[in-house]
Amino acid sequence: MQASDYQQLQHDISLPRLSSYQHFFKPNKPADLYGYYCWNEAISAAFFRLIGIVEVTLRNKLHRALSTHCHNPQSKGIQFSNDWYNFLDLNTHSEKKILSVTHRRKNGNWHPKLPAVSHDDVISRMTYGFWPKVFDIQKDKQGNLLPWGTIIPTIIPHHRQKSAGYWKKIKHQDSLYARLEIVGSLRNRIAHFEPIWKQGGLFEETRIRQNKIPKLLAAAPSNDIESRDRLTLLHQRIQELLGWLSQTRLKSYQQSYTYHQLSWLLSKEGMDTYIRQHSQNQLNPSTFKRNFASILKQQKTVTILKNGHISGVFYPTK
Template sequence: MQAADYQQLQHDISLPRLSSYQHFFQPDEPKALYGYYCWNEAISSAFFRLIGIVEITLRNKIHRALSQHYHNGQSNGSKLSNDWYNFLDLNAHSEKKILTVTHRFKKGKWHPKQPALSHDDVISRMTYGFWPKVLDIRQDKQGCAVPWGKIIPNVIPHHRQKSEGYWKKIKHQDILYARLELIGSLRNRIAHFEPIWKQGDLFEENRERQNKKPKLIRPAPSNAAEAMERLILLHSRAQELLGWLSRTQLKSYQHSYIYRQLNWLLSQDGMNIYIRQHSQKQLSPTAFKRQFTSIIRQQHTVSIVKNSKISGVFYPSTS
């Protein structure tokens, strides 16, 4: 593209929106400024795929664990999927979220939907923010305490801590809550089209309560290297949470194209491709095989082209 094209792109995106990129990265030309913007968009897209996997796995694990616990004596549903949410003392906001899915508001009253939604349909319509708040439920509607010490190990069966005694303690539940909120905050930033590299201070994974504040671990990133370091940390923590929930899901993710792409994007080589607006090297399958040793040595990113179409992309290892 010509210089005028990059000027027009800045105008279309809007200078106020790009001002944070200009201030933080301080690029010396419009092409590089637009490159940082595209780099952010690519990272956000890849991260959102991972967060989607975490969200689906998390809600299903919580739903299954609570259905299993409230199957006997309280809920008439299946042990694998029932209406546990109707038996817990949800806060008003969460209660309304459930109600707006299961009922219709007509003539000043709530009426159950007919036909009724399945329990799986109900929980699938809860947004990510609903799930961390579930950990705040202290009792059911009969006044009995929710035994989180027994339930949490079924939600995150692959966490290193598996005992009821560990998870019944609020301070340990708070650490898990902080991890869920970290991923939720990242999800919201992407969903609202905010720069994903723009992160605040990093605190220990804990929850602010009366007379207790999480300790500051490191200040907000102040340059591109620190921003990339923080994103790598977030990627690691999202994977760790997914592994706690399901080793199979984590394994599947780490064998995916998205995993390889995100690792590449969070490397200097990946960033430079966008900043400099360089095209990836394109080779035919035959040429790729012939030059493979050189490509590995020089850590090139290569698009493999067959019949004028990209059939695959090779990303060098970033480990």
């Protein structure tokens, strides 16, 4: 691209949005500034795919566990998929989210939709923010305490701790909640097109309570190395959460293109490729094939041109 193109891109993206990139990375050229912006877009997209896997797995695990808990053997209900949300003491906000799916509001009153929305459809329409709050439910609508000590191990069956005695303790529930909130916070940043490399202080995984303030473990990243290290830590923690939920889903993710792409993007080589994207090597297929060993050794990013058109881009991985 020409210099004028980068000037136009700055206006299209907006200087206020790019200012945080300028102050943090301190690029020397508009092309480099745009490269950092594109790098953030790439890691955001890759993280969002992983978060989507976690979200779907989490809600299905919770739905199955709570359906099983609320199942009445004397009824004709389905054990693994029922309307458990109608039997538990949800907070007002969560209850309204359920009602907005199962009912229509008319003249200030809620009226059930006909035909009724299936349990699975209700669950699929809840956003990520709904699910961590489910762990705050203490009782059912008859006032019986919810036995999280026995329910949580069925939601995260691959966690190293499996006993009811461990999970009935609030401090351990708080630790799980904090891990879920890490994912939710990152999801929100991506959804609002905020720079996800911009992270605050790293705190211990717990919740703020009257007698508990999370300890600060590390200051906010102050350079690109610290930023990539923090994002790598988040990548590891989200994978660990996915593994607690399902080892099969974790294995599938770690064998996927997205996993290898994100791991590479979080490396210095991956970031540098985006900063230098305006000067990528361009080769025709035969030259690329002939020089593949050298390209691989030097960890080069190469654009493959066929008849003057881009037919592919080779991105090295670690």
